[in-house]
Amino acid sequence: MSDFGILPSVKGKKIAAVNLTTRDVAGLLLVSEATVKRWADDGLLIPQKTVGGHRRFSVQSIARLRREQGMAPDALSPTKRTRKKMVPGRLPSAESFSELLLSDNEAEATAQLIDAYLQNHALATIFDTTITDAMHRVGDLWFNGTITIADEHLATRVMLSALQKLRGIVVPGQATGLKAVSCGIEGDLHELPIHLAEIIFESEGWDISNLGPNTPLFSLRDMVAQKKPDLVCISARSIVDLDRATTEYAQLRKIVEKINGTTVLGGEAFRDLNLRQRFPAEFYAESFGGLSTFVKELG
Numbered sequence: 641m642s643d644f645g646i647l648p649s650v651k652g653k654k655i656a657a658v659n660l661t662t663r664d665v666a667g668l669l670l671v672s673e674a675t676v677k678r679w680a681d682d683g684l685l686i687p688q689k690t691v692g693g694h695r696r697f698s699v700q701s702i703a704r705l706r707r708e709q710g711m712a713p714d715a716l717s718p719t720k721r722t723r724k725k726m727v728p729g730r731l732p733s734a735e736s737f738s739e740l741l742l743s744d745n746e747a748e749a750t751a752q753l754i755d756a757y758l759q760n761h762a763l764a765t766i767f768d769t770t771i772t773d774a775m776h777r778v779g780d781l782w783f784n785g786t787i788t789i790a791d792e793h794l795a796t797r798v799m800l801s802a803l804q805k806l807r808g809i810v811v812p813g814q815a816t817g818l819k820a821v822s823c824g825i826e827g828d829l830h831e832l833p834i835h836l837a838e839i840i841f842e843s844e845g846w847d848i849s850n851l852g853p854n855t856p857l858f859s860l861r862d863m864v865a866q867k868k869p870d871l872v873c874i875s876a877r878s879i880v881d882l883d884r885a886t887t888e889y890a891q892l893r894k895i896v897e898k899i900n901g902t903t904v905l906g907g908e909a910f911r912d913l914n915l916r917q918r919f920p921a922e923f924y925a926e927s928f929g930g931l932s933t934f935v936k937e938l939g
């Protein structure tokens with residue numbers, strides 16, 4: 641068995657960043673222990689050795705193998721002719737995942753996200769389904785009075801923490817040399833979407849500066865003028881002072897156009913077609929899948 645470490649359980653096991661056993665890896669990748677040993681012998685997975693000579697693998701090395709191959713490493717074996725596609729398991733439901741958030745079970749919530757990622761579900765799919773649906777359920781429970789504001793705050797905090805742990809093992813895409821700056825609009829405290837977007841950019845090989853929520857557009861404009869990013873991404877659930885935001889956005893757009901940049905707007909507020917007239921952009925992201933596709937095309 642592996643030792644306890646900084647990462648929580650995956651499939652119920654406690655794991656550390658660098659000390660998964662052969663059995664742990666086999667369980668994660670749904671293959672036999674003999675297969676894992678063969679991959680290690682073939683150099684597909686590079687283990688570290690314990691003092692007693694046992695193999696230990698890092699979660700990162702498994703994530704990398706999984707993402708790079710996009711298929712079972714069996715497909716790489718010269719003796720195998722068939723290309724065996726990995727079939728990802730079912731994603732956690734909104735109900736079960738939101739219960740983990742509401743019960744402060746950060747370890748299991750993190751484990752389920754990492755599991756889903758290692759099982760080769762696209763990040764955008766995990767974000768657009770499990771995470772979004774779970775948070776919507778939390779919002780509905782709050783709205784109908786089943787849970788308190790404190791419960792909702794706790795669930796959001798657990799979600800944000802689990803997400804940062806997932807981010808820690810996401811393999812960055814091949815560097816594109818492109819830079820993005822992202823933020824949530826001033827007055828909007830809903831910060832999850834902007835962190836999800838950050839991970840999408842990183843996984844596509846972008847260098848991203850995430851300013852977080854509640855960022856004044858005039859201040860974003862100054863940073864854009866200074867950093868000259870290739871893309872600016874703004875998220876808004878709602879816009880508090882519409883007239884001021886419209887004026888400041890127009891100034892920001894001038895700078896973005898001057899540096900030949902691209903603007904992406906995401907979030908509930910920009911679904912409104914009238915609002916889009918006030919906030920012109922190259923792309924209105926309605927989902928993380930949409931963002932992922934758009935970013936891939938630019939990269």
Ligand code: B12
Pocket residue numbers: 767768771772775776778779780783792793796827828829830831832833834837873874875876877878905906907908925926927928931
């Ligand atoms: C957590 C939460 C909060 C937290 C946020 C804390 C934090 N650190 O983030 C706190 C407690 C601060 C909060 C406050 C408020 N909240 Co609130 N909140 C939520 C909750 C439960 C989850 C939000 C979330 O993270 N959703 C997950 C994201 C991923 O889902 P999504 O926004 O729907 O995004 C999808 C798409 O739009 C798209 N997308 C969205 N943004 C972006 C951005 C990019 C770049 C991209 C690519 C895609 C994208 O991707 C997602 C799926 O594809 C929602 C419930 C809900 N339905 O979302 C309520 C909710 C949004 N809140 C609501 C309300 C009313 C409020 C308050 C006004 C309450 C109050 N009276 O004070 C305040 C407003 C505060 C403010 N000034 O912003 C309402 C909004 C209703 C409406 N018609 O707009 C909701 C829907 C709850 C409800 N059921 O009524 N809230």
